[in-house]
Amino acid sequence: MSELNLEILAYEETPLGLLFLRRRELLSQPGTVVTEVTLNHEFLMSSLYTDSERVLAEHALGMHGGRELSVLVGGLGLGYTAYEALKSDRVSHLEVIEFLPQVIHWTRDGLIPLSAELNQESRLKLTCGDVYQRMQAPPSEKFDLILIDVDHSPEERLADQNISFYSTSGLQAAQSHLQSDGVLGVWSYAKDSPFAESLRDVFNEVTVVPVTHQNELINETRTDWLFFARN
Numbered sequence: 001m002s003e004l005n006l007e008i009l010a011y012e013e014t015p016l017g018l019l020f021l022r023r024r025e026l027l028s029q030p031g032t033v034v035t036e037v038t039l040n041h042e043f044l045m046s047s048l049y050t051d052s053e054r055v056l057a058e059h060a061l062g063m064h065g066g067r068e069l070s071v072l073v074g075g076l077g078l079g080y081t082a083y084e085a086l087k088s089d090r091v092s093h094l095e096v097i098e099f100l101p102q103v104i105h106w107t108r109d110g111l112i113p114l115s116a117e118l119n120q121e122s123r124l125k126l127t128c129g130d131v132y133q134r135m136q137a138p139p140s141e142k143f144d145l146i147l148i149d150v151d152h153s154p155e156e157r158l159a160d161q162n163i164s165f166y167s168t169s170g171l172q173a174a175q176s177h178l179q180s181d182g183v184l185g186v187w188s189y190a191k192d193s194p195f196a197e198s199l200r201d202v203f204n205e206v207t208v209v210p211v212t213h214q215n216e217l218i219n220e221t222r223t224d225w226l227f228f229a230r231n
Contacts (some may be wrong), residue, residue: 005027009021016099016150036048042045053149064230070092081147095125132162147185207229211225
């Protein structure tokens with residue numbers, strides 16, 4: 001750790017803008033080291049609070065009673081959703097589709113906290129690509145769980161072209177990639193009623209799960225929202 005308690009692990013030019021991976025020790029909690037990602041100098045994710053990313057996988061697994069499950073995760077991030085799913089012996093195969101190759105390289109190069117666990121996992125496949133394009137294309141295989149954590153919310157997207165996924169037609173296309181008893185899960189930092197209605201246009205059962213934590217760094221309670229749907 002540097003004298004300023006901040007270490008820049010990676011600085012990347014990407015199609016979405018400037019991407020930073022950094023590690024720092026919290027001055028308010030000496031000994032606590034966190035890994036953080038920023039995009040265009042805006043905070044994107046942190047290893048400090050990962051409850052909602054992990055619950056995205058945990059809750060979807062709880063909704064599905066099967067075994068030998070095939071899982072698709074859209075968005076690698078710091079790997080917490082994928083890792084939580086892989087902790088279950090009911091998962092036989094998990095593919096992560098990550099738009100930015102730099103993020104995949106961080107994992108393979110040991111720069112994120114879960115690198116060791118993910119790199120030794122034989123059930124894991126990391127694919128560089130656009131999960132939304134995959135959802136719009138005819139399915140080459142079908143999954144038991146599809147978990148999407150890419151955009152900030154259905155209304156605040158990292159790229160404008162992602163909007164079609166959140167529409168009724170986009171969700172119908174996504175549904176074609178699910179097994180008949182499959183579960184779709186989508187992460188959002190905001191509760192979005194129009195998206196929930198679009199889900200109900202396509203799926204028989206829609207559940208919205210809030211995940212709340214106390215952010216002690218800014219003394220603020222924060223709630224993320226998880227949307228789950230199945231037939």
